[in-house]
Amino acid sequence: MKIINLERIIRFPWGLEFAEIQTYEMCAEAVKRYGLVLKDIRWGELNLTKEQIYNLCLIAVRQNGLALKYIKWDELSREQIEKICTESVKQDGEALYYVENQTPGICLRAVRNKGHVLRCVKEQTEEICLEALKQNKHAIRYIKNKEKYEKMFDIRYLEAQNGAKEVIAIKENGQWLFSVECQESITKEEFLYRIHNTCGGFDFKNGINIHRRVYIDFLGQFYNVELNYFKIILDILKQHGEDLDGVELNKLNLTKEEINDIYIKAVKKDRIALQFVKEQTPEICLEAVRQDGLALQYVNWRKLKSKFSKEQIEEICLEAVRQNSYALQYVKNQTEEICLIAVKQDGNVIKFVREQTEEICLTAVKQNGLALQYVKKRTEEICIEALKQNKYAINFIKNR
Structure with missing residues (x-):
């Protein structure tokens, strides 16, 4: 077994507990390096003066404030106790937990170190509360008269x-x-x-x-509007548009404008939300397809055919294919303009074109020669343009 002497304590201070014979010098070196070993000092075996006891305690708490838990109180004067307590909370505010006789000065030192130790303060004063909040605003939870400080901080x-x-x-x-x-x-x-x-x-x-x-x-107080919790619901729906499924907005005592606002926020977040919108409007549908062109599949054309004008329907379809060319498959009344916009982005979507024209086919194969496989009438000009774009389009030409 290794001998625990002064030299070893300097290297391994926590070995103080196992020293066969402790000395003042060993104890001083140990607590200087690791304050919590104050608990391992065998006071009864040491013939120490009150000044030496005080010094060991002071050195320990300066290294680790929580060593206050192991102080030998009965050998200290009132002034020494206050000094040790002040030094301990200065090093670690949590040490206030072990201070029996708190003073305003000790409490101030403690909360300046860690504001949340305000929870351990027995008598709160305005100065102590202010210092605690300056260090950590979360200390508000421990203040009795919170309103006084909320606006201030x-x-x-x-x-x-x-x-x-x-x-x-x-x-x-x-x-x-x-x-x-x-x-x-x-x-x-x-x-x-x-x-x-x-x-x-x-x-x-x-x-x-x-x-x-x-x-x-x-x-509600964090919104720049009059307290209205439906404004907050808008933000929730903005994050979770699909949750419109089953929402009975008509039972929530909302105005038509508020309901419309909810729907718009929802479809901006998630295209799927459009299928749950009971009262679809051109504005709502436009917002949905601008977010994701594939939302076009959720437009209730059967209900809206009589409500939307021809121009409104075409605008919605145009916006959809601009955002995603594959939305073309959901366009009920395809126009040449809509089809051209779609195939210019991706020639392969010509497979969704119901009435292929020479111009649409040429535009499609110029964008992607392999789109030739979906062209119904492959003229010489169309085939040549397809081959110019991609030589592998030859696989889709009969008379090579």
Whole structure:
């Protein structure tokens, strides 16, 4: 077994516990390097002066404030205790937990080091609260009179209630950031996502449960509009357009404009949402196909044929094929203009053209020679243009 002496303690301070004989010098070197070994000092075996005991304690807490837990209090004067406590919280604010006789000065030192140790302060003063919030705004959760400081520090606080968790919102660089449970400093959009997805989701069919309504009411203050939780629902739908399925908006006491706004936000997010829009309008359909041309498949032409003008229908189809040429397959009334726009982007979509013209076919094979395989009437000119673009188009020519 290795001998635990001063030289070894300097290298391995935590070996103090196993030293057969402890000395003041060994203890001093040990706590200077690792304050928590203060617990391993065998005070009864050492013939130390009160000054030496004080020095060991002071050295220990300066290295690690939490060594305060192992202080030999009965050998210290009141002034020495205050000095040791001050040094410990200065090194680690958490040490305040072990301070029995707190003073304003010690508490100030502690919260300046770690604002959240305000929870350990027995008597809060305005100065202590201000210093705690300067160091960590999340310390607001431990302040008794929160309203006084919320506006001062751009903080908003939601107390845990009715199944809703505590929420702390802090404005940083012009943006509100939210902290709830283990998620810290998330954006408003991320918070909305959490409301929507956690604990079974945000179920419009069964109504808004109590704790989600608490969150929504809390969020209302961060919108530059009069408190209206349907504005927040818009943002949720903006992230989850497909969830319009089953939403009975007519039961939510919304105006026609608000319902229209919800639908537009939803289809901008996800093309699939269009199939759940009960009252489709040219504006909603246009927004959907601009987001994704393939949303054209969800336009309810049967209902809208009598409501939309010919020009409106053509505009929707044009926007769709501009965004995605494969939307051509969903165009009911194809015009040469619509078909040309589609094949200019991808010649292969000529396979969806019901009435192929010479111009459409030429445009298609010039874009992609292999589109020749879908051309019904392969004239000499069309074949030549196809071969110019891609020599492998020869595979689709009968009279080579």
